Amino acid sequence: MSKYIHTEVDGIKLKLSNLSKILYPESGITKAEVIQYYMTIAPIIINHIGNRPLTLIRYPDGIEKNKFYSKSCPEWAPSWIKRQEIQHSEEMIPYAVINNTAGVVWLANLAALEIHPMQMLTTKMENPDHFIFDIDPPEGADFSDVKQIAYKLKRFLESYNYTPFIKTSGSKGVHIIVPIITQHTHDEMVECVKGLAKLFVQQNKDSSTLNLQKNNRDGKTLIDIYRNHMAQTTVSAYSLRAKPNASISTPITWDQLENLKHSTEINIRNIDAHLEKYGDVWKDIRKSAVPLHTHHQAIREINKEVEKKLESYLHKRDFGKTPEPRPQLNLTNQNRFSVQLHNASNLHYDLRLEDQGVLLSWAIPKGLPHRKGIKRLAIQTEDHPMEYLDFEGVIPKGEYGAGEMWVFAKGQVSWIKKTDSSHEFILDSKQLKGHFKLYKTKGEQWLIERKNEADATLLNSSIKPQLADVSKTIPSGIQYSFEIKWDGIRSLIHVLDDQIKIYSRSGREISNQFPELQIASEAFHIENGIFDGEIISMDKEGRPIFSDVISRLHTKGERSIQSAVHKNPVYCYLFDCLFLDGRNICNEPLKKRQDWLAVSLKKNNQFRLSETMSDGKALFDAAKNMNLEGIMAKDLTKPYEVGNRNNYWLKIKFRDTISVQILGYTRGNGDRSNLFGALHIATENNGSWNYLGKVGTGFDEAKMIEVLAILKVQDESKKLITENIEEAHRTIWITPKLWCEVQYASLTNKGTLREPVFLGLRPDLES
Ligand code: MN
Numbered sequence: 001m002s003k004y005i006h007t008e009v010d011g012i013k014l015k016l017s018n019l020s021k022i023l024y025p026e027s028g029i030t031k032a033e034v035i036q037y038y039m040t041i042a043p044i045i046i047n048h049i050g051n052r053p054l055t056l057i058r059y060p061d062g063i064e065k066n067k068f069y070s071k072s073c074p075e076w077a078p079s080w081i082k083r084q085e086i087q088h089s090e091e092m093i094p095y096a097v098i099n100n101t102a103g104v105v106w107l108a109n110l111a112a113l114e115i116h117p118m119q120m121l122t123t124k125m126e127n128p129d130h131f132i133f134d135i136d137p138p139e140g141a142d143f144s145d146v147k148q149i150a151y152k153l154k155r156f157l158e159s160y161n162y163t164p165f166i167k168t169s170g171s172k173g174v175h176i177i178v179p180i181i182t183q184h185t186h187d188e189m190v191e192c193v194k195g196l197a198k199l200f201v202q203q204n205k206d207s208s209t210l211n212l213q214k215n216n217r218d219g220k221t222l223i224d225i226y227r228n229h230m231a232q233t234t235v236s237a238y239s240l241r242a243k244p245n246a247s248i249s250t251p252i253t254w255d256q257l258e259n260l261k262h263s264t265e266i267n268i269r270n271i272d273a274h275l276e277k278y279g280d281v282w283k284d285i286r287k288s289a290v291p292l293h294t295h296h297q298a299i300r301e302i303n304k305e306v307e308k309k310l311e312s313y314l315h316k317r318d319f320g321k322t323p324e325p326r327p328q329l330n331l332t333n334q335n336r337f338s339v340q341l342h343n344a345s346n347l348h349y350d351l352r353l354e355d356q357g358v359l360l361s362w363a364i365p366k367g368l369p370h371r372k373g374i375k376r377l378a379i380q381t382e383d384h385p386m387e388y389l390d391f392e393g394v395i396p397k398g399e400y401g402a403g404e405m406w407v408f409a410k411g412q413v414s415w416i417k418k419t420d421s422s423h424e425f426i427l428d429s430k431q432l433k434g435h436f437k438l439y440k441t442k443g444e445q446w447l448i449e450r451k452n453e454a455d456a457t458l459l460n461s462s463i464k465p466q467l468a469d470v471s472k473t474i475p476s477g478i479q480y481s482f483e484i485k486w487d488g489i490r491s492l493i494h495v496l497d498d499q500i501k502i503y504s505r506s507g508r509e510i511s512n513q514f515p516e517l518q519i520a521s522e523a524f525h526i527e528n529g530i531f532d533g534e535i536i537s538m539d540k541e542g543r544p545i546f547s548d549v550i551s552r553l554h555t556k557g558e559r560s561i562q563s564a565v566h567k568n569p570v571y572c573y574l575f576d577c578l579f580l581d582g583r584n585i586c587n588e589p590l591k592k593r594q595d596w597l598a599v600s601l602k603k604n605n606q607f608r609l610s611e612t613m614s615d616g617k618a619l620f621d622a623a624k625n626m627n628l629e630g631i632m633a634k635d636l637t638k639p640y641e642v643g644n645r646n647n648y649w650l651k652i653k654f655r656d657t658i659s660v661q662i663l664g665y666t667r668g669n670g671d672r673s674n675l676f677g678a679l680h681i682a683t684e685n686n687g688s689w690n691y692l693g694k695v696g697t698g699f700d701e702a703k704m705i706e707v708l709a710i711l712k713v714q715d716e717s718k719k720l721i722t723e724n725i726e727e728a729h730r731t732i733w734i735t736p737k738l739w740c741e742v743q744y745a746s747l748t749n750k751g752t753l754r755e756p757v758f759l760g761l762r763p764d765l766e767s
Contacts, residue, residue, distance in 0.1 A: 009039070012080060012102040016109050023062045023111060026244040029268060031111060034240065037268050038108035042101035044280045045238040049104075049117045053084045053095035055233045056112040063113070063242040070112075071095060081106065084122045086231055097122055113240045116233035119189075120182070127182040129289065131193045132234050134224035135173045138217060143262050149207055149221050150174050154254060156200050163288035165281075168263040170241035170249040173221075175234060179289040186230035192292045197225045237282055240268060250274065251282040291334075306357040312382035316400040323393040327385035337413040337427055338389045339368065343599040344403040347525040349581070351378065351448070353413050353425065358383040360423075362446060366527055368434065369450040370582035378438060378448040404599070406592065408432075409583065424451075431583055454582050458530065462507040463578075463642050465492055465532050468632065468649035474616040475633050475650060481594070482616040484623055485630040485651055486573050487544040488536030489553060489764045493572065493607075495520050495529045502535075504764040513553055516565045516606055517572055523607040526581050526600045532640075533574035533610065543626060546741070547703065547760040554710070554763050574601065575610035575632075578640055590648070591636040620652065630654050657743045658683070658753070659762055660692055663720055664733040665711050675704045676711065679758065680731065681742060682721065691721045693752030695742050698759060707761065714738065739765040 005016045019032040038045070058068040073083050073096035081103060083094035095118075098104060107115060119128040133153060137146045150166060153176055157164045165177045180189065201208050201223055209220040227234045241247045247264035248271050256278070266274050310327050319326050340350040342363070349367045352359035362378040369376050389410065395402045411429020418424070421440040427433060435451040474482075491510070494501040500520050502511045511518075514535065537548035548568050555564045577597040578586050585593055594612060601609055613619045616633055623631050630653035638648035661684060666677035678696030682689045699707065714734040725731070739762035744753035 009102040009105050010100050012078075012100075014102060014105055014109065016105075021062070023059060023113065024244065024246045025062055025064055027246060027269075029246050031109075033268065034111070034113065034246075035105060035108040037240065037271070038104050039101065041238050041271075042104040044275075045104060045115075045236065046099065046101070047280070048237040048282070049115055049239075050099040051097060051121045051123060052117040052119075053086060053097060053122065053231075054118070055116040056096065056107065056110070057114040057116070057242065058110050058112045059242055060111045063244075067242065078106070082122075084125075086125075088231070113242050115236045115239045117236050118231060118233050119228065120186075124182050126185055128180070128184065128186055128189050128228070128230075129182045129286070130177050130179045131189055131228050132178075132225075133176040133193075133197070134169070134222075134227055134234065135176065136169075136222040136224050137172050138219050138221065139172075141172070141219075141221065143260070145207065145221065146173055146263070147257055147260070149204070149223075150176060150257065151254070152204060153200060153223070156203075157196070160196070160293045161290060162293070163290070165251065165285055165288075166254060166257060167237050167249055167251040167282075168247070168260070168266060169235065170239075170243060170247035170264055170266075172263055174257070174263060175249070177285070179285050181289045181291050184292050186228075189292060190225075190228050190230075193225050193228050197223050238271075245269075251280065253278070253281050256281075309356075309358045309383040310385055313384055316382065318399065322395050322399045324395060325385060325387035325391055327387065335413050335415070336386075336389055336411070337429075338410040339408045339427075339432065340391070341406045341408040341596065341599070342401065342403060343405075344395075344401050347599055349408060350381070350405075352384055352388060353423070354386065354389075355418075357386065359386060359388055362438065362448070364448060367581035368432070368436065368448065370454040370456060370528060372450055372453045375447045375449045378446040380440075380444045380446055404595070406595070431585075434582075455584075456528075456582070458579050458584050458586075458642075459494060459496065459528055462503050462509065463492060463530075464507050465490055465505060466576075466641050466643070466649065467645035468651045469645065469647045471633065471650035471652050474620055474631075474652055476616070478614075479636050480616065480633050481590070481612040481614060481636055482619045483575060483610050483612050483632050483634070484619070484628060485632050485653065486534035486536050486610065487546045487629040488534040488549045488570075488573075491533055491535050491572065492578075493517075493531040493533060493574065495524050495526065495531070497527055506765055506767050508764070508767070510553065510764070513555065513561065514565075514570055514572075515561065516569050519605055519607070523602055523605045524600055525602060528579070528581060529577060529600060530579040531574045531597065531600075531607075532576035532578060533572045533607075535570050535572045537568055537570055541626075543628065550760045550763065551706070554761070570606070572607050573610040574607060575612075576640060578642070586640040586642065589637050589639065590634055593640065594636075624654050628654075629657070655743050656746075657741055657759060658692075659739055659741055659765055661736045662711075662734065662738040662740060663689065663691075663736050664717075664731050666694070666696075666727045666730045667732070669730075672704070675701070676708050677727070677730065679740065680721075680725070680733075681740070681753075681756075682736070684736070689721050689736075691723050691725075691752065692742075693748075693756065694726075695740075695753070695756040695758045698743075698757040710738065710761065737766060739763070 007014050021031045023031050023034055056070045072093050082097035084097050085092050085094050119130055135146055135149055154164050162178045167175050169175050197210055201210050207220055208223050209217050210223055211217050235249045237251050239249050243264055245264055246268035248266055250266040336354045338352050342348055342350050348363050348365045351362045351364055361381045361384050363381050364376055364378045366376050392406050394404050409429045409432035414426045416424040424437040426435050434454055437449045437451055439447050441447055490505040492503045498520050500518055504510050536544040539545050549570055552564055555561050577593045580596055598609055620631050630651055633650040635648045660681040662679050663682050664680040668675040668677045678694035681695055682691045717733045717735045719733050741759040741762050743757045743759055745755040748754050
């Protein structure tokens with residue numbers, strides 16, 4: 001037989017030598033068989049060694065003779081074999097990189113029986129894509145002990161959400177491989193694996209050890225994690241071993257492990273049958289790649305840096321008292337952020353940006369700026385643990401940062417530029433988007449500037465409030481909160497920095513009527529927001545007087561308004577919040593909107609919080625005794641629908657009232673000969689009028705004089721209804737522009753109101 005054979009693989013000419021040489025004397029396996037095996041396995045083994053720096057163990061004269069442990073790709077290797085240089089402490093080593101069948105065959109021809117790849121691809125040298133536990137039992141150990149430890153380690157790793165894969169080592173033990181995402185550095189991975197291994201060995205002291213010294217292992221199985229270091233290698237899946245039976249390090253399933261008798265069981269002679277039956281069980285291994293996780297007990301070992309950063313956080317808190325999270329996990333950098341609303345001694349927002357395992361944190365007293373170019377003070381606070389991203393709760397009195405904390409916005413941060421003294425980034429979340437820049441000014445003090453305009457459409461437009469359905473009964477269930485139905489002018493209050501704009505229910509701006517409500521900084525902790533409430537006037541007993549507040553609405557002229565402010569000041573009871581510091585919060589549940597309203601409002605001014613109660617029946621009885629209009633029941637779980645009427649809110653009234661339009665009035669006679677007799681009232685439905693009769697009670701003389709003055713300046717009109725009515729000849733029809741509120745007992749069978757009583761004009765409903 002010739003000493004050389006010339007062949008061609010992948011279009012590459014190869015010269016194969018010494019094919020009949022016996023490399024495994026005990027089983028008589030020749031080099032030809034070895035080459036044959038590698039040629040067959042090449043398409044599969046390439047998935048596991050391809051594009052990785054390789055260390056080779058060559059046995060040119062067989063496994064019983066000298067072996068050559070070669071890291072450096074031989075200088076005489078053909079030029080189509082790629083090299084990857086890696087800097088070692090003293091030298092630069094060019095490792096061989098193989099990515100085709102020809103390369104695998106070339107290795108086999110070198111009698112490189114064992115192929116040991118590194119844990120990263122040459123395309124991403126900084127980031128390993130898996131880690132390895134080499135389970136190495138003591139000499140003469142029973143293989144069932146190996147299996148037992150392997151299964152334990154599997155369950156252990158699975159408890160950290162890893163998916164461990166197993167292969168035979170082809171020697172005594174097994175290798176457990178855990179695919180990870182290629183985002184971690186080698187050092188990060190090694191630190192994490194150390195932490196896991198220490199904890200596992202601690203939990204399995206009797207059977208496992210991390211001690212490399214053979215004579216210090218005490219008959220225990222070595223959990224060898226030292227192969228995970230950068231530039232270390234482990235024998236590849238499907239590589240031959242230099243063992244007498246030419247065993248192969250073979251990927252198996254966890255079920256197959258059950259029946260395996262020894263790690264050398266699968267070898268060059270039976271591998272074909274094995275593959276035919278199971279195929280490559282590691283084919284989809286990359287699909288199980290996850291980020292590194294680390295157990296809290298290991299955090300001290302694993303991420304000293306993170307711990308150091310969190311020292312101040314830990315120092316300031318007593319975890320027996322505060323519900324704030326204790327750092328537990330060392331997660332990878334996923335570029336997350338959150339903004340928390342923190343009702344501490346001063347209401348402020350906390351901005352937290354994920355960076356190197358912690359949350360960089362700033363307290364921003366006035367919140368993130370919502371207009372381009374605006375800069376706000378941001379005070380850097382201690383780094384917080386990743387768990388703080390989602391923290392909501394109440395930090396008890398006396399503890400650091402005592403008060404409520406809510407997540408205001410949460411999403412992804414994209415860094416644009418980051419230096420020690422300036423950070424530029426984009427925040428993206430469904431609640432909040434924006435381009436910001438933080439600058440360090442002095443010590444802990446930074447400035448945060450907004451670099452783009454925020455969406456403040458809602459804040460800057462006239463919108464209509466959500467309207468309630470009527471209910472005859474008080475709903476029950478814990479999702480309801482109850483409050484007084486305020487009898488006044490429903491208003492949306494827009495707080496725009498120092499200015500307050502007030503819109504009526506119909507969307508008309510009525511700010512000028514209520515100068516006493518221009519107290520933005522006196523009344524609110526926040527800079528911008530939209531609040532829903534009711535403007536009322538009160539008598540000495542604190543009962544809302546509807547007609548008084550209505551008269552405020554048609555007071556004209558600055559001087560008259562000023563004197564009305566003096567004689568008859570109004571209050572605004574707020575019960576909802578739609579927009580807060582740059583964020584539309586209509587989709588948050590009512591409970592949260594109520595909480596945020598409560599912390600936004602300062603005490604002792606014209607703006608007041610409409611107190612809520614959970615006992616609807618008790619409130620109903622109390623409100624009835626006080627002769628109020630009724631109560632509201634609100635579903636705490638529901639959002640706010642601008643301009644819609646729905647059953648999220650229910651009004652439960654003691655008497656029925658209706659808002660109607662005035663079609664005309666009758667001339668008075670007798671006592672009222674200088675006044676008017678009654679008002680013709682109706683409601684409009686799609687252009688046709690539903691006549692509700694006349695209302696002639698509920699007025700005193702002063703009220704009638706006031707109303708008549710308004711009636712007289714209205715344009716006269718033709719009769720808009722078809723009904724024959726009483727006193728037609730005494731009626732003056734007017735263009736239906738005026739609204740009024742009427743209380744009534746019930747409807748007659750003609751559809752008119754029984755026992756109607758005039759409650760007041762409703763200029764707030766005029767469009
Ligand atoms: Mn805070």
